[in-house]
Amino acid sequence: MEGGNIMPYTWNANLESGNARVDAQHKSLISLVNDYEQALIKGANPSELIKALEFLVAYTVEHFSDEEQLQIENNYPDFNVHKKIHDEFKRQAVEMLNEYREQGFSDDFARDILIVVSEWLINHIKGMDLAMVAYINRKI
Numbered sequence: 001m002e003g004g005n006i007m008p009y010t011w012n013a014n015l016e017s018g019n020a021r022v023d024a025q026h027k028s029l030i031s032l033v034n035d036y037e038q039a040l041i042k043g044a045n046p047s048e049l050i051k052a053l054e055f056l057v058a059y060t061v062e063h064f065s066d067e068e069q070l071q072i073e074n075n076y077p078d079f080n081v082h083k084k085i086h087d088e089f090k091r092q093a094v095e096m097l098n099e100y101r102e103q104g105f106s107d108d109f110a111r112d113i114l115i116v117v118s119e120w121l122i123n124h125i126k127g128m129d130l131a132m133v134a135y136i137n138r139k140i
Helices: 021-042 044-073 079-103 106-140
Strands: none
Touching: 021 044, 021 106, 044 079, 044 106, 079 106
């Protein structure tokens, strides 16, 4: 991949929510993003990259569902806003997958996907997810 690494992400205390299940899923998501980046750097073929991307998207959707269930169980007051943001990211992810299927995979497109997904994920964890878990932890 031309241009080298985007930036492998490392799990650290700034990303910890204190909820074991949420943190485990976030760690897995970060690992999947890093795996996708490594596949790009190593020049994996397009079919391998799309499989990695499809798995990342599927795992993200599963994680969102688990998070939303946790919010419902705890009467999280920002549930609708949080779900709307999840839904928008899912829509964007499906668009990226469809674009690949229609137009093919280029290095630039693969890199753009990595940037979009990794930046969104880190910002979402640090912002909305930490706020959500803080609310839930106050209730306990």
